[in-house]
Amino acid sequence: xxxxxxxxxxxxxxxxxxxxxxxxxxxxxxxxxxxxxxxxxxxxxxxxxxxxxxxxxxxxxxxxxxxxxxxxxxxxxxxxxxxxxxxxxxxxxxxxxxxxxxxxxxxxxxxxxxxxxxxxxxxxxxxxxxxxxxxxxxxxxxxxxxxxxxxxxxxxxxxxxxxxxxxxxxxxxxxxxxxxxxxxxxxxxxxxxxxxxxxxxxxxxxxxxxxxxxxxxxxxxxxxxxxxxxxxxxxxxxxxxxxxxxxxxxxxxxxxxxxxxxxxxxxxxxxxxxxxxxxxxxxxxxxxxxxxxxxxxxxxxxxxxxxxxxxxxxxxxxxxxxxxxxxxxxxxxxxxxxxxxxxxxxxxxxxxxxxxxxxxxxxxxxxxxxxxxxxxxxxxxxxxxxxxxxxxxxxxxxxxxxxxxxxxxxxxxxxxxxxxxxxx
Numbered sequence: 013x014x015x016x017x018x019x020x021x022x023x024x025x026x027x028x029x030x031x032x033x034x035x036x037x038x039x040x041x042x043x044x045x046x047x048x049x050x051x052x053x054x055x056x057x058x059x060x061x062x063x064x065x066x067x068x069x070x071x072x073x074x075x076x077x078x079x080x081x082x083x084x085x086x087x088x089x090x091x092x093x094x095x096x097x098x099x100x101x102x103x104x105x106x107x108x109x110x111x112x113x114x115x116x117x118x119x120x121x122x123x124x125x126x127x128x129x130x131x132x133x134x135x136x137x138x139x140x141x142x143x144x145x146x147x148x149x150x151x152x153x154x155x156x157x158x159x160x161x162x163x164x165x166x167x168x169x170x171x172x173x174x175x176x177x178x179x180x181x182x183x184x185x186x187x188x189x190x191x192x193x194x195x196x197x198x199x200x201x202x203x204x205x206x207x208x209x210x211x212x213x214x215x216x217x218x219x220x221x222x223x224x225x226x227x228x229x230x231x232x233x234x235x236x237x238x239x240x241x242x243x244x245x246x247x248x249x250x251x252x253x254x255x256x257x258x259x260x261x262x263x264x265x266x267x268x269x270x271x272x273x274x275x276x277x278x279x280x281x282x283x284x285x286x287x288x289x290x291x292x293x294x295x296x297x298x299x300x301x302x303x304x305x306x307x308x309x310x311x312x313x314x315x316x317x318x319x320x321x322x323x324x325x326x327x328x329x330x331x332x333x334x335x336x337x338x339x340x341x342x343x344x345x346x347x348x349x350x351x352x353x354x355x356x357x358x359x360x361x362x363x364x365x366x367x368x369x370x371x372x373x374x375x376x377x378x379x380x381x382x383x384x385x386x387x388x389x390x391x392x393x394x395x396x397x398x399x400x401x402x403x404x405x406x407x408x409x410x411x412x413x414x415x416x417x418x419x420x421x422x423x424x425x426x427x428x429x430x431x432x433x434x435x436x
Contacts, residue, residue, distance in 0.1 A: 083309030
Protein backbone atom coordinates (compact mmCIF):
# COMPACT_ATOMS: atom_id res chain seq x y z
CA UNK A 13 0.00 0.00 0.00
CA UNK A 14 1.36 3.39 -0.98
CA UNK A 15 1.99 6.04 1.64
CA UNK A 16 0.07 9.30 1.31
CA UNK A 17 1.74 12.00 -0.76
CA UNK A 18 4.45 13.33 1.57
CA UNK A 19 6.03 15.84 -0.77
CA UNK A 20 4.60 18.72 1.24
CA UNK A 21 6.90 17.71 4.11
CA UNK A 22 9.97 18.17 1.89
CA UNK A 23 10.44 21.82 0.85
CA UNK A 24 12.99 21.10 -1.89
CA UNK A 25 10.52 18.94 -3.83
CA UNK A 26 8.43 22.03 -4.61
CA UNK A 27 11.17 23.55 -6.77
CA UNK A 28 11.41 23.42 -10.54
CA UNK A 29 14.46 22.41 -12.56
CA UNK A 30 15.32 22.44 -16.29
CA UNK A 31 13.12 24.87 -18.23
CA UNK A 32 10.71 25.19 -15.32
CA UNK A 33 9.87 21.50 -15.18
CA UNK A 34 8.75 20.09 -11.81
CA UNK A 35 11.42 18.07 -10.03
CA UNK A 36 11.12 14.29 -10.12
CA UNK A 37 13.74 13.22 -7.60
CA UNK A 38 14.90 9.62 -8.10
CA UNK A 39 18.41 9.84 -6.64
CA UNK A 40 17.61 8.93 -3.05
CA UNK A 41 20.06 6.01 -3.10
CA UNK A 42 22.82 8.63 -3.27
CA UNK A 43 21.30 11.15 -0.87
CA UNK A 44 17.77 11.56 0.42
CA UNK A 45 15.89 14.82 0.75
CA UNK A 46 15.14 16.23 4.19
CA UNK A 47 11.71 16.77 5.73
CA UNK A 48 10.97 20.07 7.40
CA UNK A 49 11.19 18.52 10.89
CA UNK A 50 14.84 17.62 10.23
CA UNK A 51 15.69 21.08 8.90
CA UNK A 52 13.94 22.66 11.88
CA UNK A 53 15.74 20.44 14.40
CA UNK A 54 19.17 21.45 13.17
CA UNK A 55 18.31 25.12 12.95
CA UNK A 56 16.70 25.16 16.42
CA UNK A 57 19.78 23.58 17.95
CA UNK A 58 22.00 26.32 16.53
CA UNK A 59 19.56 29.08 17.48
CA UNK A 60 18.87 27.97 21.06
CA UNK A 61 21.18 25.24 22.38
CA UNK A 62 24.54 25.47 20.60
CA UNK A 63 27.34 24.50 23.00
CA UNK A 64 30.09 21.92 23.38
CA UNK A 65 28.80 18.69 24.83
CA UNK A 66 29.66 16.56 27.86
CA UNK A 67 32.10 18.69 29.85
CA UNK A 68 30.42 22.06 30.19
CA UNK A 69 28.85 23.12 33.48
CA UNK A 70 26.49 25.78 32.11
CA UNK A 71 22.86 25.39 31.11
CA UNK A 72 23.34 25.36 27.34
CA UNK A 73 26.06 22.71 27.64
CA UNK A 74 23.62 20.59 29.63
CA UNK A 75 20.91 21.13 27.01
CA UNK A 76 23.30 20.33 24.16
CA UNK A 77 24.49 17.15 25.87
CA UNK A 78 20.93 16.06 26.55
CA UNK A 79 19.97 16.62 22.91
CA UNK A 80 23.12 14.87 21.68
CA UNK A 81 22.61 11.79 23.82
CA UNK A 82 18.87 11.85 23.17
CA UNK A 83 19.59 11.58 19.47
CA UNK A 84 21.92 8.64 20.13
CA UNK A 85 19.13 6.91 22.04
CA UNK A 86 16.67 7.56 19.19
CA UNK A 87 19.01 6.10 16.57
CA UNK A 88 19.74 3.13 18.82
CA UNK A 89 16.04 2.41 19.33
CA UNK A 90 15.42 2.72 15.59
CA UNK A 91 17.73 -0.22 14.87
CA UNK A 92 17.06 -2.20 18.05
CA UNK A 93 20.35 -1.40 19.79
CA UNK A 94 21.28 -0.04 23.21
CA UNK A 95 22.43 3.58 23.38
CA UNK A 96 25.99 2.69 24.34
CA UNK A 97 26.24 0.54 21.20
CA UNK A 98 25.93 3.53 18.84
CA UNK A 99 29.06 5.45 17.85
CA UNK A 100 28.78 8.71 15.90
CA UNK A 101 30.94 8.90 12.80
CA UNK A 102 31.49 11.29 9.92
CA UNK A 103 29.55 8.98 7.60
CA UNK A 104 29.05 5.27 6.97
CA UNK A 105 32.38 5.02 5.18
CA UNK A 106 34.11 6.35 8.29
CA UNK A 107 32.15 3.87 10.41
CA UNK A 108 33.36 0.93 8.32
CA UNK A 109 36.91 2.28 8.39
CA UNK A 110 36.64 2.63 12.17
CA UNK A 111 36.17 -1.14 12.43
CA UNK A 112 38.85 -2.03 9.88
CA UNK A 113 41.37 0.41 11.40
CA UNK A 114 40.59 -0.80 14.90
CA UNK A 115 41.30 -4.37 13.81
CA UNK A 116 44.55 -3.19 12.18
CA UNK A 117 45.57 -1.50 15.43
CA UNK A 118 44.75 -4.61 17.44
CA UNK A 119 46.77 -6.66 14.96
CA UNK A 120 49.72 -4.35 15.62
CA UNK A 121 49.48 -5.04 19.35
CA UNK A 122 47.62 -1.88 20.36
CA UNK A 123 45.07 -2.56 23.06
CA UNK A 124 46.97 -5.43 24.62
CA UNK A 125 45.52 -8.81 25.37
CA UNK A 126 41.96 -7.51 25.75
CA UNK A 127 41.99 -6.70 22.02
CA UNK A 128 43.57 -10.01 21.00
CA UNK A 129 40.28 -11.33 19.63
CA UNK A 130 40.55 -8.81 16.77
CA UNK A 131 44.04 -9.74 15.65
CA UNK A 132 44.49 -10.68 12.01
CA UNK A 133 47.69 -11.93 10.43
CA UNK A 134 49.29 -14.23 7.87
CA UNK A 135 47.27 -17.40 7.41
CA UNK A 136 44.01 -15.61 8.31
CA UNK A 137 41.32 -14.65 5.82
CA UNK A 138 38.87 -11.79 5.34
CA UNK A 139 35.77 -12.42 3.26
CA UNK A 140 33.61 -9.88 1.42
CA UNK A 141 31.20 -10.20 -1.52
CA UNK A 142 31.26 -9.24 -5.18
CA UNK A 143 28.34 -6.87 -4.69
CA UNK A 144 30.02 -4.55 -2.17
CA UNK A 145 30.15 -0.78 -2.29
CA UNK A 146 33.79 0.33 -2.36
CA UNK A 147 33.38 1.58 1.22
CA UNK A 148 32.93 -2.02 2.36
CA UNK A 149 35.60 -3.45 0.09
CA UNK A 150 38.62 -1.15 0.01
CA UNK A 151 39.14 -1.00 3.83
CA UNK A 152 39.28 -4.80 3.92
CA UNK A 153 41.69 -4.91 0.98
CA UNK A 154 43.97 -2.55 2.88
CA UNK A 155 43.58 -4.49 6.14
CA UNK A 156 44.57 -7.66 4.32
CA UNK A 157 47.62 -5.93 2.83
CA UNK A 158 48.67 -4.54 6.23
CA UNK A 159 48.32 -7.80 8.08
CA UNK A 160 49.25 -10.41 5.49
CA UNK A 161 45.78 -11.94 5.56
CA UNK A 162 44.13 -13.24 2.39
CA UNK A 163 41.07 -11.52 0.94
CA UNK A 164 38.34 -13.77 -0.45
CA UNK A 165 34.89 -12.98 -1.80
CA UNK A 166 31.50 -14.53 -2.37
CA UNK A 167 30.56 -14.32 -6.08
CA UNK A 168 27.17 -13.36 -7.51
CA UNK A 169 25.10 -14.81 -10.33
CA UNK A 170 23.83 -13.09 -13.47
CA UNK A 171 21.06 -11.35 -11.48
CA UNK A 172 23.42 -10.21 -8.74
CA UNK A 173 22.33 -12.74 -6.10
CA UNK A 174 25.07 -14.21 -3.94
CA UNK A 175 26.14 -17.73 -4.85
CA UNK A 176 26.35 -19.59 -1.55
CA UNK A 177 27.25 -23.03 -2.92
CA UNK A 178 30.84 -22.68 -1.67
CA UNK A 179 30.05 -20.67 1.45
CA UNK A 180 31.63 -23.24 3.77
CA UNK A 181 34.84 -23.05 1.76
CA UNK A 182 34.91 -19.26 1.47
CA UNK A 183 34.02 -18.71 5.14
CA UNK A 184 36.11 -21.22 7.03
CA UNK A 185 38.12 -21.69 10.22
CA UNK A 186 40.72 -19.19 8.96
CA UNK A 187 38.11 -16.45 8.35
CA UNK A 188 38.38 -13.60 10.84
CA UNK A 189 35.93 -11.13 9.28
CA UNK A 190 32.90 -11.48 7.01
CA UNK A 191 31.83 -8.06 5.68
CA UNK A 192 28.78 -7.71 3.44
CA UNK A 193 26.07 -5.33 2.34
CA UNK A 194 22.53 -5.63 3.64
CA UNK A 195 21.02 -4.39 0.36
CA UNK A 196 22.78 -3.68 -2.93
CA UNK A 197 22.76 -0.10 -4.16
CA UNK A 198 22.66 -1.40 -7.77
CA UNK A 199 20.37 -4.43 -7.88
CA UNK A 200 18.42 -3.63 -4.72
CA UNK A 201 18.77 -7.25 -3.61
CA UNK A 202 18.56 -7.85 0.14
CA UNK A 203 21.33 -10.19 1.21
CA UNK A 204 20.72 -13.57 2.88
CA UNK A 205 21.82 -12.24 6.26
CA UNK A 206 20.69 -15.23 8.28
CA UNK A 207 22.73 -17.73 6.28
CA UNK A 208 25.82 -15.52 6.22
CA UNK A 209 25.73 -14.74 9.94
CA UNK A 210 25.13 -18.38 10.84
CA UNK A 211 28.17 -19.46 8.86
CA UNK A 212 30.36 -16.70 10.32
CA UNK A 213 29.35 -17.62 13.85
CA UNK A 214 30.04 -21.29 13.17
CA UNK A 215 33.69 -20.47 12.50
CA UNK A 216 34.07 -17.59 14.97
CA UNK A 217 34.32 -14.78 12.39
CA UNK A 218 33.19 -11.22 13.05
CA UNK A 219 30.31 -9.92 10.93
CA UNK A 220 30.31 -6.36 9.58
CA UNK A 221 27.13 -5.19 7.83
CA UNK A 222 26.80 -2.22 5.48
CA UNK A 223 23.32 -0.95 6.31
CA UNK A 224 23.32 2.17 4.14
CA UNK A 225 20.68 0.91 1.72
CA UNK A 226 18.62 -1.07 4.23
CA UNK A 227 18.19 1.06 7.35
CA UNK A 228 16.39 3.90 5.49
CA UNK A 229 14.02 1.56 3.64
CA UNK A 230 13.15 -1.60 5.57
CA UNK A 231 12.73 -2.54 9.24
CA UNK A 232 16.15 -3.36 10.72
CA UNK A 233 16.83 -4.83 14.15
CA UNK A 234 20.50 -5.51 14.81
CA UNK A 235 19.79 -7.91 17.67
CA UNK A 236 17.44 -9.98 15.52
CA UNK A 237 20.04 -10.02 12.73
CA UNK A 238 22.65 -11.05 15.36
CA UNK A 239 25.43 -9.09 13.68
CA UNK A 240 28.55 -7.71 15.35
CA UNK A 241 28.85 -4.32 13.61
CA UNK A 242 26.70 -2.25 11.23
CA UNK A 243 27.31 1.08 9.50
CA UNK A 244 24.58 3.55 8.59
CA UNK A 245 24.49 6.99 6.99
CA UNK A 246 22.20 9.84 8.07
CA UNK A 247 21.93 11.54 4.70
CA UNK A 248 20.40 8.45 3.10
CA UNK A 249 17.75 8.21 5.82
CA UNK A 250 16.30 11.73 5.47
CA UNK A 251 18.92 13.19 7.81
CA UNK A 252 21.76 15.69 7.38
CA UNK A 253 25.08 15.20 5.64
CA UNK A 254 28.30 14.91 7.59
CA UNK A 255 27.20 12.27 10.08
CA UNK A 256 26.67 8.54 10.24
CA UNK A 257 26.73 5.92 12.94
CA UNK A 258 28.28 2.58 13.77
CA UNK A 259 26.43 -0.06 15.72
CA UNK A 260 28.69 -2.45 17.58
CA UNK A 261 28.08 -5.05 20.23
CA UNK A 262 29.07 -3.42 23.52
CA UNK A 263 31.47 -6.18 24.54
CA UNK A 264 33.30 -5.71 21.23
CA UNK A 265 33.31 -1.92 21.20
CA UNK A 266 34.78 -1.80 24.70
CA UNK A 267 37.93 -3.64 23.59
CA UNK A 268 38.29 -2.51 19.96
CA UNK A 269 41.21 -0.05 19.80
CA UNK A 270 40.25 3.44 18.58
CA UNK A 271 41.81 4.88 15.44
CA UNK A 272 40.92 8.57 15.81
CA UNK A 273 42.92 9.72 18.80
CA UNK A 274 42.65 12.80 21.01
CA UNK A 275 40.63 14.61 23.61
CA UNK A 276 37.37 13.17 24.84
CA UNK A 277 38.25 9.58 24.00
CA UNK A 278 40.83 9.24 26.76
CA UNK A 279 40.61 8.21 30.39
CA UNK A 280 44.13 8.86 31.77
CA UNK A 281 46.99 10.46 29.85
CA UNK A 282 50.59 10.58 31.00
CA UNK A 283 53.66 11.46 28.98
CA UNK A 284 54.32 7.75 28.60
CA UNK A 285 50.92 6.21 27.85
CA UNK A 286 47.16 6.69 27.52
CA UNK A 287 44.14 4.65 28.56
CA UNK A 288 40.81 4.84 26.79
CA UNK A 289 37.25 5.51 27.82
CA UNK A 290 34.62 2.83 27.45
CA UNK A 291 32.55 2.78 24.26
CA UNK A 292 31.14 4.74 22.61
CA UNK A 293 33.20 7.64 23.99
CA UNK A 294 36.55 6.05 23.08
CA UNK A 295 35.67 6.43 19.39
CA UNK A 296 34.46 10.04 19.55
CA UNK A 297 37.61 12.11 19.97
CA UNK A 298 37.44 15.83 19.27
CA UNK A 299 34.51 18.11 18.60
CA UNK A 300 31.37 16.24 17.66
CA UNK A 301 28.72 16.98 14.97
CA UNK A 302 26.14 17.77 17.61
CA UNK A 303 23.59 19.63 15.48
CA UNK A 304 23.80 16.91 12.84
CA UNK A 305 23.26 14.21 15.47
CA UNK A 306 20.17 16.03 16.72
CA UNK A 307 18.86 16.26 13.15
CA UNK A 308 19.58 12.56 12.57
CA UNK A 309 17.50 11.85 15.66
CA UNK A 310 14.68 13.89 14.13
CA UNK A 311 15.00 11.90 10.90
CA UNK A 312 14.57 8.53 12.59
CA UNK A 313 11.63 10.02 14.49
CA UNK A 314 10.00 10.96 11.19
CA UNK A 315 10.59 7.51 9.71
CA UNK A 316 9.29 5.86 12.86
CA UNK A 317 6.13 7.93 12.70
CA UNK A 318 5.48 6.54 9.20
CA UNK A 319 6.21 2.97 10.26
CA UNK A 320 9.03 1.09 8.57
CA UNK A 321 6.70 -1.72 7.49
CA UNK A 322 4.68 0.86 5.57
CA UNK A 323 7.84 2.45 4.18
CA UNK A 324 9.01 -0.92 2.87
CA UNK A 325 5.62 -1.70 1.29
CA UNK A 326 5.43 1.74 -0.33
CA UNK A 327 8.87 1.52 -1.88
CA UNK A 328 8.26 -2.03 -3.09
CA UNK A 329 5.21 -0.79 -5.05
CA UNK A 330 7.22 2.07 -6.51
CA UNK A 331 9.99 -0.33 -7.48
CA UNK A 332 7.50 -2.67 -9.14
CA UNK A 333 6.25 0.16 -11.37
CA UNK A 334 9.79 1.05 -12.42
CA UNK A 335 10.99 -2.51 -12.90
CA UNK A 336 7.90 -3.65 -14.82
CA UNK A 337 8.11 -0.58 -17.02
CA UNK A 338 11.80 -1.03 -17.76
CA UNK A 339 11.19 -4.64 -18.78
CA UNK A 340 8.95 -3.42 -21.61
CA UNK A 341 11.51 -1.09 -23.20
CA UNK A 342 13.53 -2.65 -26.07
CA UNK A 343 17.27 -2.17 -25.75
CA UNK A 344 17.15 -1.40 -22.03
CA UNK A 345 18.60 -3.92 -19.59
CA UNK A 346 17.63 -3.98 -15.94
CA UNK A 347 20.55 -4.89 -13.67
CA UNK A 348 19.39 -7.33 -11.04
CA UNK A 349 16.42 -9.67 -10.79
CA UNK A 350 14.14 -9.76 -13.80
CA UNK A 351 10.74 -11.37 -14.21
CA UNK A 352 9.58 -10.70 -10.65
CA UNK A 353 9.02 -7.00 -10.22
CA UNK A 354 7.35 -7.59 -6.85
CA UNK A 355 10.21 -9.61 -5.38
CA UNK A 356 10.18 -9.27 -1.60
CA UNK A 357 13.97 -9.31 -1.33
CA UNK A 358 14.50 -6.20 -3.48
CA UNK A 359 14.39 -2.56 -2.31
CA UNK A 360 13.22 0.41 -4.39
CA UNK A 361 16.05 0.58 -6.92
CA UNK A 362 16.09 0.23 -10.71
CA UNK A 363 19.54 0.41 -12.34
CA UNK A 364 19.59 0.10 -16.11
CA UNK A 365 21.98 -0.13 -19.02
CA UNK A 366 20.82 1.20 -22.39
CA UNK A 367 22.43 -0.63 -25.30
CA UNK A 368 24.76 1.65 -27.22
CA UNK A 369 24.26 4.67 -24.95
CA UNK A 370 26.61 5.85 -22.19
CA UNK A 371 24.93 6.15 -18.75
CA UNK A 372 25.85 9.84 -18.55
CA UNK A 373 24.00 10.48 -21.80
CA UNK A 374 20.97 8.62 -20.47
CA UNK A 375 21.07 10.78 -17.38
CA UNK A 376 21.22 13.95 -19.45
CA UNK A 377 18.08 13.01 -21.40
CA UNK A 378 16.24 12.26 -18.16
CA UNK A 379 17.51 15.50 -16.62
CA UNK A 380 16.05 17.44 -19.55
CA UNK A 381 12.68 16.01 -18.49
CA UNK A 382 13.22 17.12 -14.88
CA UNK A 383 14.11 13.63 -13.66
CA UNK A 384 17.10 13.37 -11.32
CA UNK A 385 18.84 9.97 -11.38
CA UNK A 386 22.33 8.62 -10.66
CA UNK A 387 24.82 7.71 -13.39
CA UNK A 388 28.15 5.89 -13.24
CA UNK A 389 29.35 2.81 -11.40
CA UNK A 390 27.83 3.83 -8.04
CA UNK A 391 31.07 2.87 -6.23
CA UNK A 392 30.55 -0.76 -7.24
CA UNK A 393 33.02 -1.29 -10.06
CA UNK A 394 33.48 -5.06 -9.44
CA UNK A 395 29.72 -5.65 -9.58
CA UNK A 396 29.33 -3.70 -12.81
CA UNK A 397 32.29 -5.59 -14.24
CA UNK A 398 30.50 -8.82 -13.31
CA UNK A 399 27.50 -7.60 -15.32
CA UNK A 400 29.73 -6.76 -18.28
CA UNK A 401 29.11 -3.00 -18.19
CA UNK A 402 31.17 -0.04 -17.03
CA UNK A 403 28.26 1.80 -15.44
CA UNK A 404 24.51 2.20 -15.24
CA UNK A 405 21.72 4.71 -14.78
CA UNK A 406 19.98 4.27 -11.43
CA UNK A 407 16.59 5.42 -10.22
CA UNK A 408 16.02 5.02 -6.49
CA UNK A 409 12.96 5.71 -4.38
CA UNK A 410 12.17 6.91 -0.89
CA UNK A 411 9.09 7.72 1.16
CA UNK A 412 8.28 10.84 -0.90
CA UNK A 413 8.48 9.05 -4.27
CA UNK A 414 5.09 8.78 -5.95
CA UNK A 415 3.68 6.41 -8.54
CA UNK A 416 3.62 9.38 -10.95
CA UNK A 417 7.38 9.80 -10.40
CA UNK A 418 7.95 6.15 -11.28
CA UNK A 419 5.80 6.38 -14.43
CA UNK A 420 7.59 9.57 -15.49
CA UNK A 421 10.94 7.77 -15.22
CA UNK A 422 9.75 4.87 -17.38
CA UNK A 423 8.22 7.18 -20.00
CA UNK A 424 11.35 9.31 -20.28
CA UNK A 425 13.64 6.28 -20.35
CA UNK A 426 11.62 4.80 -23.22
CA UNK A 427 12.60 7.79 -25.40
CA UNK A 428 16.34 7.30 -24.93
CA UNK A 429 17.10 4.64 -27.58
CA UNK A 430 15.31 6.58 -30.33
CA UNK A 431 16.86 9.86 -29.16
CA UNK A 432 20.31 8.43 -29.82
CA UNK A 433 19.27 6.60 -32.99
CA UNK A 434 19.70 3.16 -31.49
CA UNK A 435 17.69 0.78 -33.65
CA UNK A 436 16.34 -2.51 -32.38
